[in-house]
Amino acid sequence: MPELPEVETTRRGIAPYLIGRRIIGVTVRNPRLRWPIAPDLASTLCGQRIHAVTRRAKYLLLAADTGQLLLHLGMSGSLRISTPAQAYKKHDHVQWHLEDDIAMRLHDPRRFGCVLWLSGEHSATHPLLAGLGPEPLEDVFDAAYLYHYTRSRIIPIKVLIMQARCVVGVGNIYASESLFMAGIRPGTAAARLSKARCARLVTAIKTVLQAAIAQGGTTLRDFVREDGQHGYFRQQLQVYQRDGQPCHHCHSLIKKAVHGQRASYYCPACQA
Ligand SMILES: [Zn+2]
Structure with missing residues (x-):
């Protein structure tokens, strides 16, 4: 997709x-x-x-x-x-x-x-x-916004950041990758995130999306770039669909879980 x-x-x-x-x-x-x-x-x-x-x-x-x-x-x-x-x-x-x-x-x-x-x-x-929330790459999506937004919400943070009312355009791949970069487990209740962790997650989301844009989009089999070439950058993903494989950082095996009917991937050592 x-x-x-x-x-x-x-x-x-x-x-x-x-x-x-x-x-x-x-x-x-x-x-x-x-x-x-x-x-x-x-x-x-x-x-x-x-x-x-x-x-x-x-x-x-x-x-x-x-x-x-x-x-x-x-x-x-x-x-x-x-x-x-x-x-x-x-x-x-x-x-x-x-x-x-x-x-x-x-x-x-x-x-x-x-x-x-x-x-x-x-x-x-x-x-x-x-009804759409803020654009992830715009300044209005910042740590203060995410901290405030998460306060009363106990659903898993991964489910929350994939909801367009919270922030638009964070799909399953980028949600998993951003949470890895921020060191946050996908199943963490949103309301339990500290302000510092919200700040790390916001930075991670922006970084992951900007990197993907710079590469011309990630990798999906149906996606064809405007020049007609398939974009294939899956080897750069840290956790997405890597369950059972060693973490690139610590060599722990990447785990898979399900949150909100969607598969999540995380490193049990790097993400707490
Ligand atoms: Zn790890």
Whole structure:
């Protein structure tokens, strides 16, 4: 599943091709994504210019003349820049044809992604975006925020940091890796974290996500970078899916547990 670093990498990859260009045509080859693509998407978008490409959580927002196009890559989606003449691949569901012979295609084998037009709306008030917590890489997500947020919450800290109301974009891989970096066991009750440990966790989340963005996103088998190459950086993961293998730091065997129906991985010696 594309996580925040993959989506941010995608944003940075597509933005230079889209910004300032007019949409000439939209081809919907299969409208059946998570929600059906509106039948009038092409007529709405044609002739509009794209002014900005931003990201909120794992949503991409393409600001056009009269509204915003909201894209989500779902479980297996990717966006690729090509030319309109290039042959379609299986699972290329939507093509946006832009000026200067540029095409952007949405490829999504499992079709959990979405393409929604927000007409004139301020995107922050859209139901999909309205309840979201802070962006992990922005300054508002800091130790004071996390300490305050965790006080009354006794659920495992790993479950909490994966909830979008607390902070957006911390998926299972990055939650496990951040908790390892911070030396905190994933099952620790959130409310029991000291302010110093909250500060370490915030720093770890930012560090892990920034490192993944710098590498062009981590590793997921369905993820394809905007240049069409698979990103594979799994060897750099410290704990995720390494249960039974020795910790890179202390050689204890990495353990696996389940929190909130999701697998967690941790080192019993490095994390307390
Ligand atoms: Zn260890």
